[in-house]
Amino acid sequence: xxxxxxxxxxxxxxxxxxxxxxxxxxxxxxxxxxxxxxxxxxxxxxxxxxxxxxxxxxxxxxxxxxxxxxxxxxxxxxxxxxxxxxxxxxxxxxxxxxxxxxxxxxxxxxxx
Amino acid sequence: xxxxxxxxxxxxxxxxxxxxxxxxxxxxxxxxxxxxxxxxxxxxxxxxxxxxxxxxxxxxxxxxxxxxxxxxxxxxxxxxxxxxxxxxxxxxxxxxxxxxxxxxxxxxxxxxx
Numbered sequence: 001x002x003x004x005x006x007x008x009x010x011x012x013x014x015x016x017x018x019x020x021x022x023x024x025x026x027x028x029x030x031x032x033x034x035x036x037x038x039x040x041x042x043x044x045x046x047x048x049x050x051x052x053x054x055x056x057x058x059x060x061x062x063x064x065x066x067x068x069x070x071x072x073x074x075x076x077x078x079x080x081x082x083x084x085x086x087x088x089x090x091x092x093x094x095x096x097x098x099x100x101x102x103x104x105x106x107x108x109x110x111x112x
Numbered sequence: 113x114x115x116x117x118x119x120x121x122x123x124x125x126x127x128x129x130x131x132x133x134x135x136x137x138x139x140x141x142x143x144x145x146x147x148x149x150x151x152x153x154x155x156x157x158x159x160x161x162x163x164x165x166x167x168x169x170x171x172x173x174x175x176x177x178x179x180x181x182x183x184x185x186x187x188x189x190x191x192x193x194x195x196x197x198x199x200x201x202x203x204x205x206x207x208x209x210x211x212x213x214x215x216x217x218x219x220x221x222x223x224x225x
Binding site for chain 1: 146148154155157158161201210211213215218
């Protein structure tokens with residue numbers, strides 16, 4: 001089944017403790033992206049990647065890092081999480097040029 | 113700057129009715145428009161993708177139309193069911209912008225049994 005898989009689904013952590021949210025897709029898509037969703041603010045892009053070893057900032061990249069060492073994986077790294085990063089996170093992938101997006105099931109992160 | 117607006121923010125209709133959800137965008141230079149469904153706290157499920165050259169797409173009881181020149185899209189749901197209750201989001205991908213899609217804030221739909 002074609003899908004984007006995120007792990008974990010739920011995560012509670014403490015301020016400052018580094019964490020990684022994994023994202024993997026099995027569709028050989030070139031494009032991958034991370035979004036966060038917050039009430040009243042909608043979906044905002046954090047980082048994206050057009051291909052292996054090519055990453056770029058989205059609208060709200062502060063406090064996040066990503067890497068794209070292989071095509072299928074695009075982990076989101078929070079080196080020193082803070083409470084304002086409490087949110088619902090989504091990974092997405094797609095294949096240019098006329099692609100739609102496929103989203104993962106989401107990761108609900110709580111930073112206390 | 114592209115802005116995507118969905119009105120109303122919330123809608124309640126009795127089961128069995130046909131309904132229309134609206135999406136408008138400010139810049140008609142788009143590559144495609146995609147409708148998603150999101151259940152509370154869950155992921156986004158793609159419903160329909162309309163390329164800029166298309167006028168509509170259909171999937172089961174769903175029909176999405178696109179009028180690029182007027183900056184509008186509608187999602188038509190026929191014979192609504194309680195299981196259709198969810199938030200519906202539209203998103204556009206702009207021409208020459210491969211980096212992201214721009215979302216509306218969604219319409220929260222509640223089908224009354």
